[in-house]
Amino acid sequence: MKGRWLFFLLSPLISWAQDGERFLQSFSSMLAANRTVPPQFFFRERRERLRLDTLSASAQNYRFRAFNYVWRGDYEQAIVWLEKTTALYPKEHGTVGELYLAQLRDYPRALAHFDAYDALTPNFDDIIGYNPVSYLRGLAYRSQGNQEKAIEQFSKAIDPLAEKHGAEWVNYKHFVSRAVSYIATNQAEKALVDLEKATKNFPRSALVYYHRGRALLQLNRIAEARTAFQDASFFFKALRAERTGDYQEDDFNPVYEPEIDEAVRQLKP
Amino acid sequence: MNKREWQSRLLCLLVVIAHYPLFIVHAYAQVPTPTYEQLVGIWIGVHTEQDIDFVCPLPNYIRLDADSIYHLGMVDGSAQEQVSSWAIHGEIVRFDTVHFAPKLVTVQNDLLRIGKNYPMVLRRFTDIPVDSTRAYQQLSGRVWQSDSLVMAFYANGKVSLENRTTKQRTAHFWRLARFGKSVFIVIRGNQYNRFRGYKPLWQLRSLQPNELEAIGWNGRAVSTERFTFVRKLFPGDSCRPSGFQACGNCFRPTWYERSLTHGQKRYDLLAFVTKQYQPVQRESETGLIQIQFAVNCEGEKGAITLNSFGEDYCPKSFAPQITSQLIAICQNYVATDASLREPERPGDWPLDLWVSLTFRLKEGRITELLP
Numbered sequence: 089m090k091g092r093w094l095f096f097l098l099s100p101l102i103s104w105a106q107d108g109e110r111f112l113q114s115f116s117s118m119l120a121a122n123r124t125v126p127p128q129f130f131f132r133e134r135r136e137r138l139r140l141d142t143l144s145a146s147a148q149n150y151r152f153r154a155f156n157y158v159w160r161g162d163y164e165q166a167i168v169w170l171e172k173t174t175a176l177y178p179k180e181h182g183t184v185g186e187l188y189l190a191q192l193r194d195y196p197r198a199l200a201h202f203d204a205y206d207a208l209t210p211n212f213d214d215i216i217g218y219n220p221v222s223y224l225r226g227l228a229y230r231s232q233g234n235q236e237k238a239i240e241q242f243s244k245a246i247d248p249l250a251e252k253h254g255a256e257w258v259n260y261k262h263f264v265s266r267a268v269s270y271i272a273t274n275q276a277e278k279a280l281v282d283l284e285k286a287t288k289n290f291p292r293s294a295l296v297y298y299h300r301g302r303a304l305l306q307l308n309r310i311a312e313a314r315t316a317f318q319d320a321s322f323f324f325k326a327l328r329a330e331r332t333g334d335y336q337e338d339d340f341n342p343v344y345e346p347e348i349d350e351a352v353r354q355l356k357p
Numbered sequence: 358m359n360k361r362e363w364q365s366r367l368l369c370l371l372v373v374i375a376h377y378p379l380f381i382v383h384a385y386a387q388v389p390t391p392t393y394e395q396l397v398g399i400w401i402g403v404h405t406e407q408d409i410d411f412v413c414p415l416p417n418y419i420r421l422d423a424d425s426i427y428h429l430g431m432v433d434g435s436a437q438e439q440v441s442s443w444a445i446h447g448e449i450v451r452f453d454t455v456h457f458a459p460k461l462v463t464v465q466n467d468l469l470r471i472g473k474n475y476p477m478v479l480r481r482f483t484d485i486p487v488d489s490t491r492a493y494q495q496l497s498g499r500v501w502q503s504d505s506l507v508m509a510f511y512a513n514g515k516v517s518l519e520n521r522t523t524k525q526r527t528a529h530f531w532r533l534a535r536f537g538k539s540v541f542i543v544i545r546g547n548q549y550n551r552f553r554g555y556k557p558l559w560q561l562r563s564l565q566p567n568e569l570e571a572i573g574w575n576g577r578a579v580s581t582e583r584f585t586f587v588r589k590l591f592p593g594d595s596c597r598p599s600g601f602q603a604c605g606n607c608f609r610p611t612w613y614e615r616s617l618t619h620g621q622k623r624y625d626l627l628a629f630v631t632k633q634y635q636p637v638q639r640e641s642e643t644g645l646i647q648i649q650f651a652v653n654c655e656g657e658k659g660a661i662t663l664n665s666f667g668e669d670y671c672p673k674s675f676a677p678q679i680t681s682q683l684i685a686i687c688q689n690y691v692a693t694d695a696s697l698r699e700p701e702r703p704g705d706w707p708l709d710l711w712v713s714l715t716f717r718l719k720e721g722r723i724t725e726l727l728p
Binding site for chain 2: 099107108110111112116118119120122124125126129131132133134135138158160163164166167185190191192193196257324334335336339342344345347348
């Protein structure tokens with residue numbers, strides 16, 4: 089009993105001390121961080137804004153300034169700078185289009201920038217980041233519900249590469265995107281062909297197995313669909329254990345654990 | 358590609374910006390490297406300049422001895438003092454094992470500034486003998502005010518700090534700490550407990566029955582502030598914040614953003630919104646609605662900020678039937694999901710958080726939740 093009283097009396101002091109030890113640790117870390125001078129001030133909005141004002145005119149600086157406004161949620165200024173960037177530096181149409189697609193989910197504007205970017209080098213499927221512009225255009229069309237145009241663009245991104253170098257050189261997510269559009273247009277057989285190729289390129293993909301299950305379900309191949317959903321569930325859980333944070337295999341084709349679990353539950357024998 | 362990936366890609370590009378070295382040379386050319394003699398002494402933490410308009414108090418001290426011994430400790434003695442060494446080699450200053458390039462450690466007007474990334478400011482300490490028992494008696498149960506600050510020291514260890522200009526009041530805990538012969542007022546914690554960081558330290562300089570002087574950061578500069586006695590606290594007075602108060606004493610909303618737009622959280626939020634939101638079908642209700650608010654570690658919500666934009670991204674108002682629904686949905690969702698405030702590591706404190714959500718609407722229907 090006496091010991092418990094002592095614990096209650098001392099515990100605030102112990103916590104107080106722990107807080108102090110923690111503070112000194114963080115002070116030492118900050119001291120070390122201060123030995124360098126940063127090229128930019130992440131998470132220091134006001135200081136970073138002043139720095140941006142001092143930057144010279146260049147494609148990178150204009151683009152970065154525009155992106156900063158997007159991250160801050162100042163959409164009015166963001167759009168001014170995005171459009172100014174592409175007006176002065178037309179090669180930026182691609183990156184700006186990708187931002188409209190991925191961050192702002194503004195599909196008409198994304199398409200306008202992808203078209204402008206693609207027009208810079210006719211007869212060539214330009215690359216934006218890691219994707220051909222046709223693939224990104226396909227995603228924009230798909231998001232607008234235009235599956236036919238989406239399939240056309242996805243095919244433009246996938247087929248020439250597969251023919252020239254082989255299907256193993258195609259990003260498996262590109263196959264998944266086209267398969268999703270095939271499923272949406274009741275072309276499950278074609279979807280399965282794409283998903284088969286996708287599996288070869290990434291055999292542990294929950295995303296691929298999930299859509300394989302959907303395609304098989306559309307063809308009324310229930311037992312195979314069940315196996316595919318179970319595989320999706322297994323790989324989803326395995327990947328979740330491996331990765332930290334809110335991991336999503338493909339932001340353009342999000343798949344969630346409850347959806348997979350529900351599909352498995354629906355097909356329980 | 359999410360926001361972090363965008364940021365890391367752009368960081369790589371910006372590292373090679375050609376004019377960056379020139380900028381640094383120009384900015385720091387004016388300040389001389391301090392001499393050994395200038396650095397020797399005790400330095401009391403003032404704050405870390407996290408941004409132009411935002412500082413976080415430093416409750417520690419650095420003691421730099423003439424025999425090159427470096428001491429780092431807490432003014433309130435809440436941690437074991439760390440002992441190491443320090444030195445100056447030409448223009449390079451070393452504290453412990455950290456070497457600072459020329460001009461990164463400066464001394465001006467008895468203020469020591471360390472670094473440019475998160476500049477840490479410490480002030481030169483002068484020991485001023487003060488009777489701690491008398492100080493406690495004079496502060497406890499009384500309200501004191503300076504030109505900018507009102508401090509009410511409750512006998513139960515709580516203290517409220519009120520900004521005289523903004524009238525914003527926060528609640529914390531206080532105690533006196535002896536450092537050398539000096540006495541410091543140490544204010545820390547929040548409205549709930551004694552932990553989660555400090556407020557600026559005040560070193561007592563003189564005590565009179567109706568007036569005291571203390572050295573500390575007054576919000577604009579390190580100065581000797583004169584506090585006058587206002588009144589005794591009444592038994593019915595309670596120590597409460599005037600509005601939303603974060604649990605941490607270094608809370609900057611955007612640093613504590615909790616993303617609800619990726620992975621499972623996105624799925625849960627979208628399911629909640631789909632279930633709760635009643636579309637208001639009108640052609641004009643098209644564009645973006647952005648909702649932002651803070652929630653403290655106990656689940657108390659701060660004021661809501663709502664910004665809305667048309668399809669052309671110019672500011673635009675939406676029907677109140679839409680905005681009020683979205684505000685209620687966002688707040689209810691965050692309030693019902695206590696896991697959002699769970700600490701990242703076991704044993705850590707629950708988190709304060711900031712939520713920023715942007716919905717894209719088409720004719721009154723939600724079509725997208727921006728990542």
